[in-house]
Amino acid sequence: MGKRFETEILHGSKKSTSKITSKVTPIYQTSAFAFKDLDELEGYYQGNGQYLYSRVGNPNTDELGEAVARLECAPAGVASSSGLSAILAGVLAVVKNGDHIIAADDLYGGSYHMLKAELDQFGIETTFVSFNNLVEVEKEIKENTKLLYTESITNPLLRVENIKGVVDLARKHQLNTLVDNTFATPYHCQPYPMGIDLVVHSATKYIGGHSDVTIGVLTGREDLVAKARAKIVNLGTNVSPFEAWLTCRGLKTLALRMKAQSSNAKKLAEALSSNPFVEKVYYPFEQEEEGYGAMVTIELSKKVDTNLFFGSLGWIKIAPTLAGVETTVSHPLTTSHRSLPQEACEALGITYEVVRISVGIEHVEDIITQFEKAIEISH
Numbered sequence: 001m002g003k004r005f006e007t008e009i010l011h012g013s014k015k016s017t018s019k020i021t022s023k024v025t026p027i028y029q030t031s032a033f034a035f036k037d038l039d040e041l042e043g044y045y046q047g048n049g050q051y052l053y054s055r056v057g058n059p060n061t062d063e064l065g066e067a068v069a070r071l072e073c074a075p076a077g078v079a080s081s082s083g084l085s086a087i088l089a090g091v092l093a094v095v096k097n098g099d100h101i102i103a104a105d106d107l108y109g110g111s112y113h114m115l116k117a118e119l120d121q122f123g124i125e126t127t128f129v130s131f132n133n134l135v136e137v138e139k140e141i142k143e144n145t146k147l148l149y150t151e152s153i154t155n156p157l158l159r160v161e162n163i164k165g166v167v168d169l170a171r172k173h174q175l176n177t178l179v180d181n182t183f184a185t186p187y188h189c190q191p192y193p194m195g196i197d198l199v200v201h202s203a204t205k206y207i208g209g210h211s212d213v214t215i216g217v218l219t220g221r222e223d224l225v226a227k228a229r230a231k232i233v234n235l236g237t238n239v240s241p242f243e244a245w246l247t248c249r250g251l252k253t254l255a256l257r258m259k260a261q262s263s264n265a266k267k268l269a270e271a272l273s274s275n276p277f278v279e280k281v282y283y284p285f286e287q288e289e290e291g292y293g294a295m296v297t298i299e300l301s302k303k304v305d306t307n308l309f310f311g312s313l314g315w316i317k318i319a320p321t322l323a324g325v326e327t328t329v330s331h332p333l334t335t336s337h338r339s340l341p342q343e344a345c346e347a348l349g350i351t352y353e354v355v356r357i358s359v360g361i362e363h364v365e366d367i368i369t370q371f372e373k374a375i376e377i378s379h
Contacts, residue, residue: 016321019348027245028059035239037333056233059245067251069219071186071191073162076225078232079217079244083182083202084110085237086228091115092197093227094147094176097123102140104131104150106159109337111180115149117339128344134165138173147176152191153183156297156332156356157349158282167195176224182206183293187258197221198228205323206294209250209257213234213243257325258294264367265359267292271368277375279353294360295322297332300353301379306331308378309355316370322358327367328354 003011033051035041043049051057060081069077080086095101103115105128115126127140131150132163148170150161163179170177178198179191185206191199198220201207208215216239232238268290269283282297300306308329310318319328320335330336337350345351359367 060241068217074219076222078229079218083216086218089228089231100145101126108155113339149178151180204278206366210246211324261294262291264364265294296357312374312377327360
């Protein structure tokens with residue numbers, strides 16, 4: 001007798017994939033993996049099997065971690081649920097209760113808040129200091145300091161970090177290093193071969209590239225990534241297979257997107273530099289001929305009505321994120337750096353007039369024209 005209707009619904013449509021070769025990695029949208037018997041199950045725990053439960057590991061999430069690690073020229077990588085969770089895993093791979101971190105004072109606001117407000121509750125102390133002068137950073141090193149943490153290009157004022165100097169300082173004092181490489185991407189900068197221990201990405205941004213995933217990736221030293229992977233598993237900050245699959249798809253066009261977006265960003269920065277109603281343009285012009293990243297930050301003149309400017313950008317959207325293929329703007333003071341104390345924002349120069357621009361792949365003349373029109377309308 002065949003399977004009855006209720007059983008056939010569940011077990012009658014499974015297709016063996018052992019003889020099927022897909023050009024693209026399939027989506028392993030499963031919470032768990034099946035075993036033929038108890039011996040095979042026990043074999044997993046003895047190291048003879050690869051997958052058990054998707055929180056612990058999944059082919060799609062592993063593919064992403066390994067792919068980004070290769071681009072960073074690092075030996076290992078692991079994906080997690082967001083950029084911030086990847087940062088957390090990297091930090092916890094190095095520090096514990098009673099340890100001390102020195103972090104750049106111009107970090108992304110979410111990172112700042114996590115270190116200041118959350119990890120402090122677990123007995124992990126962070127000192128924020130300007131990395132513009134590494135002599136001053138060295139003065140903050142204590143007996144329990146374990147980690148130096150900064151960004152390759154800072155958010156939102158686009159300071160380019162002196163990675164060699166950070167590495168030299170860390171090695172002098174036997175410290176570990178963590179660099180957020182989200183803005184530069186491995187297309188422009190690879191901190192690991194320069195001596196950085198851990199490199200993290202909010203892969204929500206340029207790695208994914210299409211504003212349709214929330215995901216993070218941590219790469220770097222094999223031993224530290226292994227510790228970070230355990231934190232991701234045990235704290236439950238894993239990412240779904242579908243999100244990882246989408247990010248791998250986006251990653252394939254990273255070079256094409258970054259080349260176009262960085263070129264557009266440099267041209268936009270040059271155009272706005274000559275606008276009399278733009279007080280200051282932040283862009284690392286000196287880094288590379290084709291530009292150094294696709295972010296441009298400007299400080300509008302006080303003669304410009306900032307709110308009216310944001311409302312006059314037409315097809316350019318206001319968004320609290322960045323790095324999609326479309327040009328967008330954000331207001332750091334009220335979004336990404338909202339959690340920073342007012343005095344910290346003032347010290348860094350993050351004022352009401354500061355505008356962060358994520359430059360897309362549209363025709364550059366259209367991008368420039370739209371910003372110039374918005375400035376013209378709002379002064």
